Amino acid sequence: MGKPKVVLGVSGGIAAYKACELLRRLTESGHDVRVVPTAASLNFVGEATWAALSGNPASTEVWETVHEVPHVRIGQSADLVVVAPATADLLAKAAHGLADDLLTNTLLTARCPVVFAPAMHTEMWEHPATQENVATLRRRGALVIEPAVGRLTGKDTGKGRLPDPEEIFEVCRQVLRRGVAAPDLAGRHVVISAGGTREPLDPVRFLGNRSSGKQGYALARTAVARGARVTLIAANTALADPAGVDVVRVGTAVQLREAVLKAAPDADVVVMAAAVADFRPAEYAGGKIKKKDGEDPAPVALVRNPDVLAEISADRAREGQVVVGFAAETDDVLDNGRAKLRRKGCDLLVVNEVGEARTFGSEENEAIILSSDGSEIPVPYGPKEALAEAIWDQVTQRYTPRRA
Structure with a gap:
């Protein structure tokens, strides 16, 4: 097989310069990339730059190299078309089937997956016209990534x-990797918790755990690629925000519970992948606890934290909502997992063995997905993304159609 063929469309926004980094990552990972910029985008990054970085010609007009019929051939031969940035104007043209340049012609002829990464001012993104255009594109099977929150142009x-x-x-x-498979989470809102909570003991110390959040972030990334709207509740992670994800940052178990309960009413699926502390100090010391010569430290009294997984499983925020839990065990993994599934009342429980040098912080994982119907699906050791895909495969078999 040859290199996967990717068309990188670039429309006329200030973020066009960032597409150079996307192009570099695509080419360095073994993809054959053809850049198709709009005429407006060349005000930000020139045609020569795209040709040099991709190793392929970059053109904007349907009338160039007419003997090759580029406005048809480029889209027909692509394995993926990604438009980054996608301006409000480009989204409107794509939604209405306009074809006044090479990129919009390519979008009409492409029969491969199409990804749009929008970038524009907030008011333009929130305008009803843009939202309707985005909804139209998603309904037709395109993947439109939610834009990020942050600094735009100017102030x-x-x-x-x-x-x-x-x-x-x-x-x-x-x-x-999914190929032409339909985005089976399209139109779904999924809420995912990730990372590990920290329970303050004093201003400089806390009770915590070793969770890095990588499995939860893998779940978020794969859900976006399958078309979902994703809310990621991140507890003390140091990872970059996944593209297209609304990130809510929390610190403690109580804060995580509040965030989950706030997001859950609109969610089709809730996945509790975070390592939530079972206990917290009964008292918080307002000043640093000092070490005193000749004296042992006072015992630290603990109280239970709320059981968020059991709470949302018992009181579903909406009919047909699917709830997924995680169980990190160090011994009697399956027996403890089965007992936890019964106790928590969730639909699926992902059980894995953990330890100081196992799973936490790793790029790989292995687990068994236990179901409330009694089935058990082993997922062999491999990338955390593979486990995430296996979880979503099980989820999509269980949710019910949304009511209008």
Whole structure:
């Protein structure tokens, strides 16, 4: 097999320069990339730059190299088309089937997955016209990534920033791996918790755990690639925000519970992948606890934290909501997992063995997905993304159609 063929469309926004980094990641990972910029985008990055970085000619007009019929051939031969940045104007043209340049012609002829990474001012993104255009594209099977929140042009800040190119690349990689498979989470809202909570003991100390959040972030990235709207509740992680994800940052178990309960009413699926502390100190010391010569420290009294997984499983925020839990065990893994599934009342429980040098912080994982119907699906050792895909495969078999 040859290299996967990717068309990188670039429309006329200030974020066009960031597409150079996306192009670099695509080419360095072994993809054959053809850049198709709009005429407006060349005001930000020139044609010569795209040709030099991709190793392929970059053209904007349907009338160039007419003997090759580029406006048809480019889209027909592509394995993926990604438009980054996608301006409001480009989204409107794509939604209405306009074809006044090479990129919009390519979008009409492409029969491969299409990914749009929007970038524009907040007011433009939130305008009803843009939202209707996005809904139209999603309904037709295109993957439109939610823009990031952050600094825009000038002094403006808000939603509309192009996601990090590395994270857009991750979405592209996931979509290419799935091929022409339909985005089976399209129209679904999923809430995912990730990371590990920290329970303060004094201003400088806390009770915590070794969770890095990588499995929860893998779940978020794969859900985006499958078309979902994702809310990621991140507890004390040091990872880059996944593209297309609304990130809510929390610290403690109580804060995580509040965030989950706030997001859950609109969610089709809730996945509790975070390592939530079972206990917290009964008292918080307002000043640093001092070490005193000749004296042993006073015992630290603990109280139970709320059991968020059991709570949301028992009181579903909406009919047909699927709840997924995680069980990190160090011994009697399956027996403890089965008992936890019964106790928590969730639909699926992902059970894995953990330890000081096992799973936490790793790029790999292995687990058994236990179901409330009694089935047990082993997922062999491999990338955490593979486990995430296996979890979503099980989830999509269980949710019910949304009511209008």
